[in-house]
Amino acid sequence: MxxxxxxxxxxxxxxxxxxxxxxxxxxxxxxxxxxxxxxxxxxxxxxxxxxxxxxxxxxxxxxxxxxxxxxxxxxxxxxxxxxxxxxxxxxxxxxxxxxxxxxxxxxxxxxxxDSGDSGFGDYARDVAISQKMKTALLFDKEIRNINYTVDVNEAVIYLMGIAQSDAELERVLAYARDISGVRGVVNYVRLKNDPRRNGS
Known part of the structure; x- marks a missing residue:
């Protein structure tokens, strides 16, 4: 500890x-x-x-x-x-x-x-999806990519972070949905002005 x-x-x-x-x-x-x-x-x-x-x-x-x-x-x-x-x-x-x-x-x-069905191919697919998503965020100047984290498991993208606006968040979600092979997108991003960020 x-x-x-x-x-x-x-x-x-x-x-x-x-x-x-x-x-x-x-x-x-x-x-x-x-x-x-x-x-x-x-x-x-x-x-x-x-x-x-x-x-x-x-x-x-x-x-x-x-x-x-x-x-x-x-x-x-x-x-x-x-x-x-x-x-x-x-x-x-x-x-x-x-x-x-x-x-x-x-x-x-x-x-x-664990269902016992996943293997190295699934892992490689998840890594590829993750890299595509991170690259998309990195090169979009309208997105503050440093505020987002991306995790992929079984072809599902999990997003977490802080969005500057609804418009920025929609751009992020659009990238996630457009990546080939993605089975789902789970959004845990909060807006910058969300009162829950301060415990409200």
Whole structure:
């Protein structure tokens, strides 16, 4: 469990590792700049990294497979769980543990039970869909792509983040729906002025 005295630089460095960012040489400075430019701000990003680290720690202690099979997406204390686990009990336990860290405001359970039908081909398809979606957001100048996260499981796109406007969100959703092979789009994006962002 992370101690309250952990420094911002350390937490943001960990964020880079957890998100699979190459280039540790860049250091926490670049990560800090990126986090500060997000709608949730630097403090919100740090809080989310703490939550991510603690949930991953709890899952790893409980079951290494749970840690490997369930994907975390966190924005402003909202925790989205995706991935596939072997049993309903494992699904319930993953959700229970996700509620444990301080600062968790909501846990959204999109974990699926393993049907035994998926394989490497399905994984490769999901990765391809994810990359197409992220690329589309990156090159659209009317979308602040840094505020969005994209996760794909079994050809379903899960979106989370903060939209500047209804128009921006509609552009994001349109990209998701237009990607070949997508079976569904699940939207957990909130608008910038949504009162729920402040706990209202």
């Amino acid at each position: 992370l101690r309250p005295a952990v420094t911002t630089a350390f937490v943001l460095a960990v964020a880079g590792l957890l998100s699979g960012c190459a280039g540790m040489v860049i250091g926490a400075g670049a990560t800090t700049a990126t986090a500060a430019s997000e709608e949730r701000g630097l403090e919100g990003a740090v809080d989310d990294v703490k939550i991510r680290a603690e949930i991953n720690h709890l899952w790893f202690q409980k079951d290494v497979d749970m840690y490997r099979q369930v994907t975390l997406t966190i924005k402003e204390g909202r925790v989205l769980l995706t991935g596939t686990v072997p049993t309903p009990d494992a699904r319930v336990e993953a959700v229970r543990l996700a509620w444990q860290p301080a600062g968790v405001r909501e846990v959204i359970n999109e974990i699926k039970i």
